[in-house]
Amino acid sequence: MNIIVPIKQVPDLVEELEIDSSGKDLDRSSLKMKLSEFDDHALEEALILKDEGGATVTAIAIDGEDVDKMLFTAAAKGADKIIKITGLENPSAHQAAQAMANVIKGMPHDLVMTGVQAVDDRDGQIAVLLAHYLGIPHVSVVTSVKVEGGGVTVSKEYGAGLLAEFEAKLPLVVGVQAARQSPRYVPVAKVRQVMKSATLDEVAAGETNANVGSTVNRFFKPESGAGAEMIEGSAEEQAAKVIQLIKDKGIVK
């Protein structure tokens, strides 16, 4: 079983986002990047499958800031191979998916597992786009993948906790919403150790002529706090005001 896990970095939303001077992008100099949480879950589910029945897990990513460290971290968690795709800068989702497909086509692949979405997907989600560039079927919004017989059984999530179960032949692209367990943690010391021993392969992106077909007019922030009346003071004072408020409204006595 060969499992390919495309992963990417996204801005850490704990930090303040700023708009650059063009008004059409984030100010990337001030961004702190981190592994997209859904890709972290995709990697986890792939590593669970490896633990359960054996698989070769390959993490791949488009080159960018701190991408080497992200890939070495994936290796430290248990990925067998790590590959960096070079020659693209801040690609759209369509371009990234196409570059991923170019590279994956040349590798044995039974399952391709990636995050269901990322916070910066302006032109669509990579998981299903990638399936179309690869020309293989997909199931997205998945919360469990189990290998059975020659294929897999996957659970797809609808709203309100309703699930649908599908059987699929391989190869298949899976958009992972959440792994069966919380993504594993790896200590920094182990990542450092892996950086010395693991090999990071580099592959060129190949042709990416995808039609993005739209242009960004502007970035703008939602009007912050526009709706809420803010309650000031120390934590104790704020808490007292909140309790008074809900008592005044008759919600609690």
Next chain:
Amino acid sequence: MSNQIFVIAEHIQGKFDDITFELLGKGKEIASQLGGELVVVLAGHNVKALASQLGAASKVICVESPQLENFSPEAYVKTVNAVVAANKPKLVMTGYTSIGMELSPGISVANNMPLLSFVSELSANGGSIIAVSQLYGGKMNVESQLDGDTLVVSVLGGMFKADAGKVDGSPTVEDFAAPDFSNLSVTFKKLIQPEGGDVDITTQDILVSVGRGIQSDENIPLANDLAAKLGGAVSCSRPLVDSKWMPKTRQVGKSGLKVKPKLYLALGISGAPEHIEGMKDAGLIIAVNSDPKAPIFDYAHYGVVGDVLDIIPALTSKL
């Protein structure tokens, strides 16, 4: 290219998802601005009778097959792509939903149409279409302009009013032959209903809802204590369920439950679109977050900037 505006209908167990009506309401507006025709693509098995609920549209293109009885990504992608390829609509509207997310990328790639995702606003400007995407967890809006004439949009739920699209009527129903379904590699097996037994958060008057700001599952008892004092229940945002800190039955949001309590305390919840969709209609929303710019404050009636680990015990001690 035709001047048609397509809405891809979504239904599970014989019932339309609200997103279908939300898309229809907005689609009707866009169709009148562009002088186009609003058309619904309705795929399923024995679904023709449902067309009477789609009176906002002038036409329903109906594809029926036993293999479309339950949603299955591969069969539905083939179906929708065939209908789009045959009609060449100007705009295809899908939901940013579990079903819509399987369909929009295929329409884009197979028909060489641009795709915009996380869409929260849509308008026609002259002959062209402008869309706003809510990116970065709702922290940044990005306005995009079409380069060409055609577009696929993946629209967030709860952004447009469903009532505007809920019109009974008798649109023209046009049959479209189902494509070849031999050699499908993805097969629907069954629906699994949500497990019951836990607290039903949709019937609670008071919800103490916790998010990532709670930092560790060890802090969840703080929320339990507060909920007990208030006579309410604890609910949560998606990341806490994905981390297995809270059960799925307590999740508020697009992929969880929609709630409408009298009081919704959002504690350490930033307010990603996924979450907002599930709670924005609550009677009184009070949000506590350490980030004064958190999107949750746009939807809350009252806001408290602070650390939930300080505020929660302070609230509990005052009851």
